[in-house]
Amino acid sequence: EAGVTQSPTHLIKTRGQQATLRCSPISGHTSVYWYQQALGLGLQFLLWYDEGEERNRGNFPPRFSGRQFPNYSSELNVNALELEDSALYLCARIPPSWGFNYGYTFGSGTRLTVV
Amino acid sequence: GENVEQHPSTLSVQEGDSAVIKCTYSDSASNYFPWYKQELGKRPQLIIDIRSNVGEKKDQRIAVTLNKTAKHFSLHITETQPEDSAVYFCAANLISNFGNEKLTFGTGTRLTIIP
Numbered sequence: 001e002a003g004v005t006q007s008p009t010h011l012i013k014t015r016g017q018q019a020t021l022r023c024s025p026i027s028g029h030t031s032v033y034w035y036q037q038a039l040g041l042g043l044q045f046l047l048w049y050d051e052g053e054e055r056n057r058g059n060f061p062p063r064f065s066g067r068q069f070p071n072y073s074s075e076l077n078v079n080a081l082e083l084e085d086s087a088l089y090l091c092a093r094i095p096p097s098w099g100f101n102y103g104y105t106f107g108s109g110t111r112l113t114v115v
Numbered sequence: 116g117e118n119v120e121q122h123p124s125t126l127s128v129q130e131g132d133s134a135v136i137k138c139t140y141s142d143s144a145s146n147y148f149p150w151y152k153q154e155l156g157k158r159p160q161l162i163i164d165i166r167s168n169v170g171e172k173k174d175q176r177i178a179v180t181l182n183k184t185a186k187h188f189s190l191h192i193t194e195t196q197p198e199d200s201a202v203y204f205c206a207a208n209l210i211s212n213f214g215n216e217k218l219t220f221g222t223g224t225r226l227t228i229i230p
Contacts, residue, residue, distance in 0.1 A: 033217060033218075041222070041223075042204065042220050042222040043159070043204060043220040045217055045218075045219065048217055055216070056216055056217065090158065103147075103149035103151075103161040103164050104149075104218060106158040106159050106160070107158065108158055109158055
């Protein structure tokens with residue numbers, strides 16, 4: 001199965017700056033999910049996009065936002081960075097018509113460090 | 116919303132022995148339950164999943180059982196090996212009007228295999 005590529009792999013920002021994280025598309029996979037994994041913690045749901053529309057968002061402030069492009073690639077934007085935003089950010093894809101048949105394929109992740 | 120609880124948070128097992136990780140979920144509509152393995156510094160990888168129409172599934176040394184009445188499911192690893200050392204996450208799908216909306220993850224179990 002085609003892999004999910006995220007860029008950059010590492011990102012260092014200072015508090016108050018903005019970060020942009022990217023997730024590559026997989027042909028035919030219209031949905032993309034974003035998760036935050038803080039150090040030592042589990043996977044917290046951030047955002048879900050499908051067909052270019054935001055379908056749902058987790059319990060995160062509005063400074064976390066994203067978008068999905070016509071080619072189904074996606075960006076996650078984090079504004080006004082805070083130290084606690086330091087985490088591994090993962091995007092995930094599922095095949096279309098999930099139909100209860102498939103789990104996520106995760107990207108390689110972007111490790112964001114806010115100093 | 117969906118809530119998934121996972122126990123234990125850490126587990127140490129002698130090489131060759133069995134390991135069991137348990138999860139409970141809250142949404143009775145959930146019908147897809149995957150397990151992910153995350154090695155240090157890597158992305159989560161799907162290792163096994165189960166759907167609500169079966170009670171047990173096995174793949175070589177790993178197996179998953181599901182009790183829909185009690186709303187809990189478990190991961191069983193037999194004949195553990197050092198390469199089984201990792202963090203394991205359970206998950207359950209959340210159903211919405213859009214179909215499968217997202218996966219909700221447990222908090223993870225750090226499994227250490229003692230040689």
